[in-house]
Amino acid sequence: MSENRETRSPRSDRPVRDPDPARNAAYWARIDRIVDAAPPLTDTQRAIIRTAFHRPS
Numbered sequence: 001m002s003e004n005r006e007t008r009s010p011r012s013d014r015p016v017r018d019p020d021p022a023r024n025a026a027y028w029a030r031i032d033r034i035v036d037a038a039p040p041l042t043d044t045q046r047a048i049i050r051t052a053f054h055r056p057s
Helices: 021-037 043-053
Strands: none
Touching: none
Protein backbone atom coordinates (compact mmCIF):
# COMPACT_ATOMS: atom_id res chain seq x y z
CA MET A 1 0.00 0.00 0.00
CA SER A 2 2.95 2.30 0.41
CA GLU A 3 3.52 4.59 -2.50
CA ASN A 4 6.76 5.89 -3.83
CA ARG A 5 7.56 8.61 -6.30
CA GLU A 6 7.16 6.23 -9.25
CA THR A 7 3.61 5.17 -8.35
CA ARG A 8 2.24 8.62 -7.45
CA SER A 9 0.18 10.62 -9.92
CA PRO A 10 2.14 12.36 -12.63
CA ARG A 11 2.97 15.99 -11.92
CA SER A 12 0.59 17.09 -14.66
CA ASP A 13 -2.30 15.75 -12.55
CA ARG A 14 -1.51 18.09 -9.66
CA PRO A 15 -3.72 21.12 -9.07
CA VAL A 16 -2.33 24.56 -9.77
CA ARG A 17 -1.68 26.28 -6.43
CA ASP A 18 -0.24 29.50 -7.86
CA PRO A 19 -0.84 31.05 -11.29
CA ASP A 20 2.89 31.82 -11.62
CA PRO A 21 4.47 28.61 -13.01
CA ALA A 22 7.75 29.15 -11.13
CA ARG A 23 6.01 29.61 -7.78
CA ASN A 24 3.72 26.66 -8.48
CA ALA A 25 6.73 24.45 -9.25
CA ALA A 26 8.45 25.66 -6.07
CA TYR A 27 5.33 24.83 -4.04
CA TRP A 28 5.19 21.26 -5.34
CA ALA A 29 8.96 20.82 -4.94
CA ARG A 30 8.54 21.78 -1.27
CA ILE A 31 5.70 19.29 -0.87
CA ASP A 32 7.86 16.56 -2.45
CA ARG A 33 10.72 17.33 -0.02
CA ILE A 34 8.37 17.15 2.97
CA VAL A 35 6.85 13.86 1.83
CA ASP A 36 10.25 12.34 1.05
CA ALA A 37 11.58 13.31 4.50
CA ALA A 38 8.63 11.81 6.39
CA PRO A 39 9.07 8.40 7.99
CA PRO A 40 6.95 5.57 6.58
CA LEU A 41 3.62 4.83 8.24
CA THR A 42 3.38 1.86 10.59
CA ASP A 43 0.74 -0.80 10.05
CA THR A 44 -1.19 0.61 13.03
CA GLN A 45 -1.19 4.10 11.52
CA ARG A 46 -2.41 2.72 8.19
CA ALA A 47 -5.22 0.83 9.95
CA ILE A 48 -6.33 3.99 11.78
CA ILE A 49 -6.43 5.95 8.52
CA ARG A 50 -8.35 3.19 6.71
CA THR A 51 -10.86 3.04 9.57
CA ALA A 52 -11.39 6.79 9.45
CA PHE A 53 -12.34 6.65 5.76
CA HIS A 54 -14.14 3.30 5.74
CA ARG A 55 -17.69 3.40 4.37
CA PRO A 56 -19.75 0.33 5.22
CA SER A 57 -21.67 -1.05 2.25
